[in-house]
Amino acid sequence: MSFLDVFLQQVINGVSLGAMYALLALGFTMVYGIIELINFAHFNVFMVGSFVGLWVFEAMGFSGQSQIIYGLPLIGVLLVGLVIVMLSTGFLGVAIERIALRPLRGAPGTAPMITTIGVSYILFNVILLTVGANTLNYANPMPKVSWDIGDATLRLREVLLWVVSFVLMLALNFFVRKTKMGKAMQATAQDQEAARMMGVDVDRVVMTAFFLGSALAGAAGMIFGLYYNYTSFIIGYTAGLRAFTAAVLGGIGNIPGAMLGGILIGLIESLGGQYLEVRWTDVIIFSILVLVLVFRPAGIFGRAAPTKS
């Protein structure tokens, strides 16, 4: 492989990783943008999503990577999987908000954030106790199709990952900017009290934010399974931490920022691994995060929030 081929391959790898981080980062950023809460349960909603995807594919009769389908049936199966996964994790997100977080709305200090850590551990342990601790082989109906670009390879699953991530991100952006509910979200993000006085149903807005964020996390979880062909109760931690970093890097609370942050982290990870060493990945990522925060405390796209009195 020539220098250029290797570079191209690592960019493909990095953008794929980044697309997944970005999908996950959107959920963090949306919830933070609206109620200024860092939702650590998000890590494991993602993990649950990957298991729901696995169960859906198994229920449809797939196991391992042995049954392969092509064309329209493949798109159909993937869409059905995606819809079921997004609905289930979306409602899981709503349930988390309703049961664990709404009673704490307005509670002082870090109480709600600590609660999300608790919820995260509950999800983690529920899966650990019910499914077990083994790394599971993912049921994946996708054929092993790939295209060569020089010595670099672009695989079908990368294309799928990019397309799904891109479409979901565009849809979210459209939703937030153009629809009535989206505008209500923006209003709530700016000033909850004022929005309430103008007739915005803040509870519904928050619930919608949780639904959308968790649905995206679920989608990311299913794509994770299809992309890596495995899942395990522990996958939420590393991916979640990177996604959270991506959200902060891009400017937490900012949707395009989360996408950019995700892609950046993915590229840093793959190019850093290629030209330095893989063992330094975390050091590189978090050093860049620290540098960005020193010079732009609100992240790349973020604006310093006005102090609320």
Place this chain on the structure above:
Amino acid sequence: MSQHSFVRGGLKTAAVLGIAALAGLVGLGTANAQKTIKVGVSLPLTGADAEDAIHVKNGIQMAADEVNAAGGAGGYKIDLVVYDSGTASAGQYDPAQAATNAKKFVGDAMVVGAIGPMMSGEGKAMTPILSEANLATITPSSTNPDITNPAFAAQYKPKGKAIYFRTVTTDAFQGPNMANWMHDKLKIKSVYVLDDSGAYGVGIADSFQKQAEKIGIKVLGRDQLNPKEADYTTILTKIKALKPDALYYGGVGQAGVKLAKQAYDVIPNMIKAGGDGMQGQSILKGVGFPAVEGWYCTNASPHVTEDPGTADWAKRYKAKFNNAPYDDYTITAYDAMLAMADAIKRVAATGAAPNRDNVRDALQQTKLKTLQGELSFDANGDILQKVVSVFQYHENKAGPADSLDAQAPYIGVAPEVPQT
């Protein structure tokens, strides 16, 4: 040790003496069969290593049950105290939890010996604690040589006596012998070496790399995987560009499963090999075919599950555990428990009550016929027999899907010196 636990405050001295005397008589009357002794077992039953840990636990359980059914070890009924050394936050074995388990064993005066751990990272954390109490343990699968190396005695046996015995050999042989085998049989000229940043993984990768360099295999690079990371395509792409003849991975399943899956996509035609961390049910199931096809792996023990001498054992095992799968380390675990029972028996035969000191000393003198052959330990606790077996995953659709013998057939012994 021998205090009567039912002695409570408030009883009159005479009554106490009377009851004590009575208890003594009863003890003599019912002979030895009721005497119980505890053996600690610490295994990573949670996380990525759980599947293989359960087979090891089965082996220990089976040996203990058989000894008890035959009247106990020298009349002492063996009571296994099993603790989990895997934690959810580590996702695999957790050295800190293993150390806690070791402290629990030490704290329980009834525990005279232990079986385990499974992983070298756990062994490194447990030995300083076990050594202080002179509590001997027999590991059926941990292979890092440092733990029993006299050069590190201050660290792993501060009290001086060997307390870490093994029924497998170490990575001082497993890694280098595999380098020899790959040099002889696969004719590799260059290799890329990875490890999973654990004690075992780093150790076996180091010893493999050192021997490879010594016998003229070019090491094109060495890197370290974070076992919690999901994505290894970056390093695999880097390896693909370097075009080595082979990839050698030192490490256990948590990183190994993902590495094998992704290597199948990125470098499907490269020779890939690992140590005993890549041999087991968790790899077979977690990676699955076709991704695991072609991977070479080793065991630090002779291959005995297909030996005619173990056929009867296998039958009993399957009957007892409902046809559960097993591997060579189930047998080394079974052998470890037999060795422990044998040591207790020899102590009891001298008329002494087994305690940590005399059980340890008896273990050191072990000369026992076990399933894997004559078992003896050297002064450091290492097994005298030093056989490294090589296997290769190869899908056998006719054979049972969960049988390692069928799906990862044995292909030979890795030699201590290159043959060609």
